[in-house]
Amino acid sequence: MALKLFRKNLCLGIDIGTTSIKLVELRKIEEKMELTNYGILEKYGHLERINDAIQTNSFKLLEESTSLLLKELIEKTQTQNYEAFMALPSFSGFISLMEFPEMSDKEIAKAVKFQAGQYVPMPLQETTLDWQIIEREAGKTIVLLMAVPTDTIQRHVRSAELAKINLKGLELESVAVARLFGKKEKGVIAIVDIGGRSTCISIMDKGSLRSSHSIDTAGGDFTQVISSGLGINPMRAEELKKASGLNFQVRGEVKISNLLIPLMDMIKREIEKAINNYYLRTKRQVEKIILTGGSSNLQGLDAYYSQELSLPVVKSDPFSLGLVTYNPKLAPIIRDIGPNLTSACAVVFK
Numbered sequence: 001m002a003l004k005l006f007r008k009n010l011c012l013g014i015d016i017g018t019t020s021i022k023l024v025e026l027r028k029i030e031e032k033m034e035l036t037n038y039g040i041l042e043k044y045g046h047l048e049r050i051n052d053a054i055q056t057n058s059f060k061l062l063e064e065s066t067s068l069l070l071k072e073l074i075e076k077t078q079t080q081n082y083e084a085f086m087a088l089p090s091f092s093g094f095i096s097l098m099e100f101p102e103m104s105d106k107e108i109a110k111a112v113k114f115q116a117g118q119y120v121p122m123p124l125q126e127t128t129l130d131w132q133i134i135e136r137e138a139g140k141t142i143v144l145l146m147a148v149p150t151d152t153i154q155r156h157v158r159s160a161e162l163a164k165i166n167l168k169g170l171e172l173e174s175v176a177v178a179r180l181f182g183k184k185e186k187g188v189i190a191i192v193d194i195g196g197r198s199t200c201i202s203i204m205d206k207g208s209l210r211s212s213h214s215i216d217t218a219g220g221d222f223t224q225v226i227s228s229g230l231g232i233n234p235m236r237a238e239e240l241k242k243a244s245g246l247n248f249q250v251r252g253e254v255k256i257s258n259l260l261i262p263l264m265d266m267i268k269r270e271i272e273k274a275i276n277n278y279y280l281r282t283k284r285q286v287e288k289i290i291l292t293g294g295s296s297n298l299q300g301l302d303a304y305y306s307q308e309l310s311l312p313v314v315k316s317d318p319f320s321l322g323l324v325t326y327n328p329k330l331a332p333i334i335r336d337i338g339p340n341l342t343s344a345c346a347v348v349f350k
């Protein structure tokens with residue numbers, strides 16, 4: 001019986017990224033979570049063949065092959081069929097804020113349905129909507145509207161079914177990640193999640209998500225420019241990227257950081273745009289930038305953005321924030337891969 005109760009507190013968080021699948025097994029202990037198991041399945045095919053990703057912005061997730069990868073990950077981690085929560089890629093969905101006068105929850109539900117069409121840039125009949133009240137203040141009710149193509153949800157559900165995963169919930173990654181960081185950060189924060197294929201830039205205020213958009217520049221591009229700039233194969237470029245990052249390193253005549261900086265600056269301009277737009281709308285200034293996602297591990301990136309954007313920039317994840325604890329033996333690994341696991345942890349963290 002005791003064992004059964006113990007097991008009951010375990011659940012899985014799954015993040016199917018474009019270049020890797022991440023799984024965490026977490027145990028809930030009162031308000032905290034403990035990491036009891038994890039796995040990352042990296043697919044390097046996309047480095048050799050540009051379209052060989054698990055999913056891309058234009059290519060939809062393929063249920064059969066994704067389910068095989070999920071099965072492989074579950075087998076390798078030897079986890080059990082606990083209740084599972086999955087992240088939906090930020091770039092697949094859309095969020096917007098809606099503002100209403102003071103109204104009851106029931107009235108808001110009606111108003112959201114009635115007005116959603118004006119906010120969502122996708123055909124409503126092909127879209128699944130969700131919403132939550134994020135602020136009630138001075139006679140105003142602010143609602144976060146979330147929209148995801150129903151087809152995307154179905155593909156994730158089908159992949160989970162084929163992999164025999166006991167799926168209990170799906171959530172947009174940007175929403176889950178902001179909720180997680182919002183547990184600790186109550187100011188105006190920009191969250192920059194840099195993955196393999198896409199970067200998602202979100203603004204969070206008073207602990208809630210306020211805006212979010214994705215761009216197509218991310219870690220895969222960093223590898224590509226090193227590969228073509230140095231005339232080396234992409235696998236070697238990937239190793240070099242991880243080993244040197246933006247730190248001073250010269251190969252022949254070429255400084256690796258010089259190859260990377262134009263891409264860093266593309267992302268920087270998008271961060272600035274998000275910060276400025278939020279300021280114009282609310283007159284509230286972003287105070288800090290949080291970098292997360294696998295590519296936030298790029299050495300020197302936090303220092304570069306801090307200097308360029310004149311704001312404090314920190315690399316962060318659920319472990320460094322103390323929201324998820326772990327066996328101290330895992331400390332050196334978690335330091336390196338913590339940001340890769342942010343979304344997988346966030347979907348579990350309610």
Ligand SMILES: Nc1ncnc2c1ncn2[C@@H]1O[C@H](COP(=O)(O)OP(=O)(O)OP(=O)(O)O)[C@@H](O)[C@H]1O
Pocket residue numbers: 016017018019020021089194195196197198199218219220238241242243245293294295296297298299339340
């Ligand atoms: N130490 C490191 N230095 C630089 N880049 C790194 C490091 N470790 C991982 N990366 C990069 O992180 C990226 C993968 O990050 P992540 O797992 O967040 O992506 P993903 O979720 O698969 O992609 P996406 O979110 O775009 O769908 C890869 O491009 C990888 O090269």
Ligand SMILES: [Mg+2]
Pocket residue numbers: 015016017018195196293343
């Ligand atoms: Mg990702």
